[in-house]
Amino acid sequence: MTRRVVGPFNRVEGDLEVMLDVEGGHVAAAFVNSPLYRGFEQILEGKTPLDALVFVPRICGICSVAQSAAAARALADAAGIAPPRNGRLAANLTLAVENLADHLTHFYLFFMPDFAAAEYAGASWYAEVSAQFRAQSGKAQTEALAARARFMQAMGLLAGKWPHTLAVQPGGTTRPLTESEIFRLRRIVREFRAFLEARLFAASLETIAGLDGQTALERWRKQARAGDLRLFLQLADRLDLWSLGQSGARFLSVGAYDEGGGAFLFAPGVWHAGTVLPFAPHQVSEDVSCARYVGGKAQRPAEERTVPRYDKPGAYSWCKAPRLDGEICETGALARQLVDGQPLVSDLVACRGAGVGARVLARLLEFARVVPALERWLDACDPDGPWCMPAPLAENCLGVGFVEAARGALGHWLTVRHGLIGGYQIIAPTTWNFSPRDADGQPGALERALVGLPVPEQGTIPAVVHHVVRSFDPCMVCTVH
Amino acid sequence: MKLIWLQSGGCGGCTLSWLGYAHGPLLEVLAEAGIELVWHPSLSAASGDEALALIEAYASGARSFDILCVEGALLRGPWLDQLPSGNFHCFGGGKPMLDWVLRLAMRARHVVAIGSCAAFGGITAAGGNPTDAAGLQHDGEIGGGVLGPYFRDAVGLPVVNVSGCPPHPDWITETLAMLAQGRLTADGLDEFGRPRFFADRLVHHGCPRNEYYEFKAGAEHPGEQGCLMENLGCKGTQAHADCNLRLWNGEGSCLRGGFPCIRCTEPEFEEPGHPFNTTPKVAGIPIGLPADMPKAWFVALAALSKSATPPRVKENATAERLRRAPSVKRSKK
Numbered sequence: 001m002t003r004r005v006v007g008p009f010n011r012v013e014g015d016l017e018v019m020l021d022v023e024g025g026h027v028a029a030a031f032v033n034s035p036l037y038r039g040f041e042q043i044l045e046g047k048t049p050l051d052a053l054v055f056v057p058r059i060c061g062i063c064s065v066a067q068s069a070a071a072a073r074a075l076a077d078a079a080g081i082a083p084p085r086n087g088r089l090a091a092n093l094t095l096a097v098e099n100l101a102d103h104l105t106h107f108y109l110f111f112m113p114d115f116a117a118a119e120y121a122g123a124s125w126y127a128e129v130s131a132q133f134r135a136q137s138g139k140a141q142t143e144a145l146a147a148r149a150r151f152m153q154a155m156g157l158l159a160g161k162w163p164h165t166l167a168v169q170p171g172g173t174t175r176p177l178t179e180s181e182i183f184r185l186r187r188i189v190r191e192f193r194a195f196l197e198a199r200l201f202a203a204s205l206e207t208i209a210g211l212d213g214q215t216a217l218e219r220w221r222k223q224a225r226a227g228d229l230r231l232f233l234q235l236a237d238r239l240d241l242w243s244l245g246q247s248g249a250r251f252l253s254v255g256a257y258d259e260g261g262g263a264f265l266f267a268p269g270v271w272h273a274g275t276v277l278p279f280a281p282h283q284v285s286e287d288v289s290c291a292r293y294v295g296g297k298a299q300r301p302a303e304e305r306t307v308p309r310y311d312k313p314g315a316y317s318w319c320k321a322p323r324l325d326g327e328i329c330e331t332g333a334l335a336r337q338l339v340d341g342q343p344l345v346s347d348l349v350a351c352r353g354a355g356v357g358a359r360v361l362a363r364l365l366e367f368a369r370v371v372p373a374l375e376r377w378l379d380a381c382d383p384d385g386p387w388c389m390p391a392p393l394a395e396n397c398l399g400v401g402f403v404e405a406a407r408g409a410l411g412h413w414l415t416v417r418h419g420l421i422g423g424y425q426i427i428a429p430t431t432w433n434f435s436p437r438d439a440d441g442q443p444g445a446l447e448r449a450l451v452g453l454p455v456p457e458q459g460t461i462p463a464v465v466h467h468v469v470r471s472f473d474p475c476m477v478c479t480v481h
Numbered sequence: 482m483k484l485i486w487l488q489s490g491g492c493g494g495c496t497l498s499w500l501g502y503a504h505g506p507l508l509e510v511l512a513e514a515g516i517e518l519v520w521h522p523s524l525s526a527a528s529g530d531e532a533l534a535l536i537e538a539y540a541s542g543a544r545s546f547d548i549l550c551v552e553g554a555l556l557r558g559p560w561l562d563q564l565p566s567g568n569f570h571c572f573g574g575g576k577p578m579l580d581w582v583l584r585l586a587m588r589a590r591h592v593v594a595i596g597s598c599a600a601f602g603g604i605t606a607a608g609g610n611p612t613d614a615a616g617l618q619h620d621g622e623i624g625g626g627v628l629g630p631y632f633r634d635a636v637g638l639p640v641v642n643v644s645g646c647p648p649h650p651d652w653i654t655e656t657l658a659m660l661a662q663g664r665l666t667a668d669g670l671d672e673f674g675r676p677r678f679f680a681d682r683l684v685h686h687g688c689p690r691n692e693y694y695e696f697k698a699g700a701e702h703p704g705e706q707g708c709l710m711e712n713l714g715c716k717g718t719q720a721h722a723d724c725n726l727r728l729w730n731g732e733g734s735c736l737r738g739g740f741p742c743i744r745c746t747e748p749e750f751e752e753p754g755h756p757f758n759t760t761p762k763v764a765g766i767p768i769g770l771p772a773d774m775p776k777a778w779f780v781a782l783a784a785l786s787k788s789a790t791p792p793r794v795k796e797n798a799t800a801e802r803l804r805r806a807p808s809v810k811r812s813k814k
Contacts, residue, residue, distance in 0.1 A: 006529050008573050010522045013493050015572060035571040038490050038556070039611035046608070048756040054743060058604045058646065061494020105500075113526055135526035136518065142506050152501045153731030160738015161729035162501070163494040164646060164745075166758075167738045174703040174739030176801045184732075308611065310559050310568050387801050388704035461529055477492050 001028065002457040007035075009469060011110040011135075013062045014476025016434075018446075018469065019316070022455050030443070030450035032434045034319040037292070040481040041306040044424040049075060049393055049416050052424065056412070057164045059426070059481040062105070064163035065098040066405030067412075067478070070426075074414040075170035078399025079391040085260065086387045087172020089377045092257045092265075093185075094158045094168060095403065096370050096377075100192075101148055102406035103333070103363045106473040107200075107228075108133070108144035111360065114466045115235060125234060132231070140199070140228060147195040154188045157181050172388035179383050189374050196367050202227030208368035213347040229364055241360070242352035245453070245468030247445040249328045251335035251354070252432065254279060254411065256404035257373065265373055266404065269339040270324065274350065276339055281400060283325040284411065286427065287438040291320045297439050298323060301413040301425035302398065317436040318480040321444065322427045330354075330445040331408025331432045332472065334362040342369075355449075356471040363473070395419050405429055407473050428478035446472060482547035482661045485539060485585060486521040486595075489578050490570050490605050490614055491553025495596040496523050498647035501730060502654055514658035519546055533573045540584040548660060549589035554598035554605035554614035555579055555627045569612040579627065582617075586628055590635045591660050592617060593643060595653060600642035600674070601748035602626075608752075616642075618674065621749040638667060642674035646745035651727055652679050673748060675721065683772060684717035684735075684742045687725035694718075696790040697783050698798035703758075704739055707798025711767065714758045715741035718771035722746040 007017030019031040040059050044052060056071045057064040069091055076082060083091065116130035116138070132140040155162035158175060167175045177185070193205060201208050202224060211217050217233075224230045236242060255268030269276040285298035292315040294307040309315075322329075329335075334354060337345040345362050352358070399414040408429030415423035435444030449468055455461060488496070500507065500523075511518065518524060520535055527535055538544040557565035557579065567577025586592050594617045597603035601621055605614040616626040618640040624630035626640075633639060643656050656676050659665040671680045688694065690708050699711030709715035717725075717735075720742050724734045735742050743757050744750045755761040761768045770779055793805040 005574050008522075008529070008532060010520075010525055010528045010532055013523075014488070015570070017571075017574070035575075036490060036556075037569045037612065038605050038614075039608075042611040043608035051757050054757045055604065055607065058492050058494065061492040061497040061647065064492075064494060064497075109523065116526070136508055136524055142508065145500060145508075146506055149501050149503050149507075153503070156728065156730035156733025156737075160733045160735050160740060163492075163497055165738060166735070166740035166743075169703050172704065176704055176739070178802070308559070308569075310566075383802065388702065390702060466528065 004455065004461070006461050006465060011113065012470060012474045012476060013060070014479070016469070016474060016476050018450065020450065020455055022457050025454055025456060027450050027453045027455050030447045031316055032319070032436060032444060032446050033317045034434065034476050034480045036476065037308055037318040037480055039306070039308065041424050041426065044421050047421050049078070049414065049421055052414070052421065053166055053169070056426070060475060060478040061163045062102055063098070063405045063407065063410070063428070063475055063478050065094050065159065065165065065168065066403050066410055068165065068168045069095050070401040070403040070410050070412040072168045072170045073401030073403060074399040074412040075393070075401070076391055076399070077401060078397040078414055078416060079170055079393050081171060081389065081391050083170070083172035084386045084389055086176070086381055086385050087389070088258055088260060089381050090158060090173035090175065090177070090387065091168055093374060093377050094155070094165070096257060096374055097151065097154045097158065098162070099406040100367060100370055101152055102473070103366060104144055104148050106363065107360070108141050110473065111470045112140070113138070114463050114470065117463045119460070119463055123238070125238065129231060129235065132228070143199055147192065147199070151188060151192045154185055157185055169388055170391035172386070174388060176387040177381055177383060182378055182381055182383070186375070186378055189371065189378065193371050196371065200228050200364065200367065202230065205368040205371055208365065209372070212343040214344075214351060217344060232360065232364070236357040241357035241467065242348070242355055244356045244464060245449040245471060246353050246355045247330045247449040249330040249445045249448065250324065251338050252279065252324060252329040252331045252409050253336045253339040254402035254404055254409040256336055265370070266336045266340040270329070271335065271338040276341070281402070281411070284427065285323050287321040287323060289321070289439040290315050290317065290436040292318050293320065301411070301427060302415060302423065304425050305423065306425070319431055319434055319436055321435040321438040322432050323438060328435060328442060328445055328448075329432050331429045332359065333366050333406070334359045335408055336404060337362045337365060356467050359471040407475050407478075408432065426481055428475065428481065430472070430474045430476060430479040433472045434474055434479055482515055483517050483519045484548040484550060484657070485519050485536070485546055486550040486552065487578070487582060487585070488522050489551055489553035489582060489599065490556040490612060491596060491598040491603070493523070493552070494647040495552045495653070499650045499653050502650040503731070504651070507654070510654060511657070515661045516548070516657055536573070536581065539588060540581060542588055546588070547590040548593060548657065549585050549591070550593045550595050551582055551599045551617060552595040554602050554616065555582060556605070556612040556614050557627065558611070558613035560613070565613065583627065586617070591638060591641065592628070592634055593641045593656065593660070594618070595643050596648055597644045597646045597745055597750065600644040603646060604751045606751060619748055638665070639670070639674050641665065641670065641676065644673070644675055644746040645722065646750070649679070649724070649727060649729060652676070671721070675746065679723045679727070680721040680746065682721070682723035682726060684720040684722050684724045685771070686723065688717055688736050689725070690736055692794060693798050695786060696794050697787040698790050698794045701799050704801050705799050706801070706803070709736065709741040710760065712760050713741050714743070714756070714760050716744040716769060717742035719769060720744035720746055
């Protein structure tokens with residue numbers, strides 16, 4: 001057996017290293033290491049609760065609004081309030097713009113450039129794919145960056161700036177929108193839709209969102225002449241990205257985009273072998289047996305304290321090991337769409353597996369499902385209604401906030417003692433996905449997804465390893481924080 | 482000029498802000514300015530062993546490069562045997578990022594701190610600073626950091642601090658272009674090493690809430706239109722940056738977004754000594770004075786302007802939308 005260290009990984013957000021135990025040309029075991037610790041949970045202790053809104057977005061430059069929204073929900077929960085309708089819509093809009101921009105960054109800048117790797121140079125599709133997706137010079141990449149910059153101008157109006165806004169508050173938003181600003185926002189969304197329909201799909205969003213299974217997808221594909229989705233599907237078949245990198249974990253979604261009255265655009269739940277069960281927050285725990293912290297066995301987030309210990313024996317990552325009722329979970333767009341029962345994703349997973357292909361396709365499908373929701377939320381804003389309400393906190397209280405970030409389930413657990421933050425725990429999507437082993441030696445989702453991949457004992461690490469790792473769209477700065 | 486970009490103990494938000502550059506395709510703009518991205522963690526193809534070999538070649542001097550950009554604070558902790566180990570952040574097989582940055586900084590022609598973390602320690606150094614985070618050449622307001630106060634680059638410049646949390650995409654792009662073209666001199670930097678083209682302005686300049694400021698008509702709650710300096714902690718009159726002259730993401734800024742300036746371009750902004758959204762006051766007068774304003778005059782003018790506040794301004798200050806429009810004046814016929 002040979003141990004190989006793969007890293008540093010670039011084109012992921014933050015720092016990542018993977019150790020692979022290779023036996024007979026295949027990965028026998030994988031260990032995922034998040035090699036950066038900054039200590040936000042320690043920094044937050046003793047601060048005024050509302051100051052969390054300044055600190056937590058700065059955990060992550062790519063999921064900044066998601067962190068902010070989770071903190072706002074934890075504070076609102078502690079205060080026992082809910083924002084007025086406009087505030088809820090503005091929070092949805094702000095979070096959705098970030099999530100969609102992240103999906104775009106992932107596909108064009110992080111994931112696809114790996115198919116321009118030298119090892120594919122002989123493939124029939126290589127010339128076309130590398131011309132479009134080669135890092136820094138591909139045509140698609142240049143166009144996507146321009147579309148992203150224009151789309152992010154929505155943040156100027158919704159949130160003042162991005163990243164690191166303070167506009168998302170427990171009581172709503174600090175940025176009431178006027179009729180004329182809503183008009184300009186509609187224009188920005190319209191241009192983004194045009195980019196997606198021309199470049200990514202070469203079809204209307206409604207056509208893509210309406211594909212209700214593999215048969216429909218195949219029928220659509222046969223007549224498709226252009227678009228990056230068509231190119232991706234071609235790669236997925238040729239390289240069998242469908243079966244590649246399956247984690248076999250449960251799929252967790254905490255529910256995406258609050259539609260009011262307890263409803264979500266994408267429902268919360270836990271998907272396991274075709275069945276969806278309700279998500280029970282009290283079943284969440286974190287284990288630090290193999291993480292560089294004082295402690296060991298699983299604890300509930302509200303009862304945890306984070307005390308780093310670099311040289312802890314047996315520990316190999318700064319990432320903790322979150323578990324749901326003791327089980328590992330995978331989270332992200334694929335989890336959201338599976339839990340929500342989206343027909344195409346459900347059918348694909350049932351027939352071809354929940355691997356790299358399904359993860360990426362679910363993300364692309366979210367463009368087609370979320371952009372129309374953006375248009376609807378903008379129409380529903382009422383410039384004359386209230387946007388923000390006060391959220392006074394008691395001296396001693398508890399709050400929990402859940403949000404679906406681009407990469408999946410994000411939870412904040414807040415304890416207020418004597419008017420100050422007594423405890424603050426964060427479990428980010430990639431903490432779930434890139435979890436290390438727990439007290440029972442149970443590996444995390446990526447650690448399982450890597451097992452069995454063909455990797456030589458020496459020489460270049462094959463691109464499949466990169467495809468599997470990046471298909472999760474890891475955000476390492478959130479993972480450890 | 483060849484550029485290497487490393488991400489140290491930060492959030493990656495400086496890069497993400499930069500990708501929102503709006504005056505043309507970023508990579509083309511850089512190429513036109515004569516800048517070649519040799520390695521950037523979000524943009525480069527090279528990963529793993531290949532990336533490591535590349536960076537090692539530049540760190541050892543086998544290959545030469547020109548600009549080192551560091552994003553994120555330098556984590557000195559944990560301390561082992563009374564020495565900073567840097568082990569809170571390892572890069573490339575267990576080597577502290579701190580070591581990579583020090584080796585590369587000695588080989589670079591220019592060293593640029595991207596964002597307030599790399600410049601001063603920033604948000605990563607907040608609270609009890611659990612990782613012993615510092616900037617490249619500043620530890621908060623104190624000169625020093627990991628490179629020491631006497632560090633100068635090949636042309637005699639200190640570390641160039643493109644501060645901000647995050648910095649505006651233009652600040653980064655324009656600083657790099659000026660360096661590549663030899664147009665950034667020591668005179669172009671302020672006392673904290675910040676390029677003066679953006680740091681010689683105050684966030685207050687161009688603030689759309691100026692009429693409320695003039696009459697000290699303050700908002701009381703988030704979302705209201707009044708000045709955020711009186712009650713809600715705004716530091717725009719002290720913070721060095723052109724955020725309300727050069728807008729963010731199209732038409733934005735913190736003030737335009739309805740929330741206070743937290744002076745994120747300044748060292749030690751992360752520990753203001755009071756809750757961020759509350760203005761500390763003594764006897765009803767805000768403690769933090771506007772830059773260059775004598776206290777007695779500020780108190781006198783504030784009292785005078787407050788008594789002269791037009792009802793329209795007063796009423797709109799605590800409302801989420803305009804309640805009363807300015808009166809229309811007709812020319813005398």
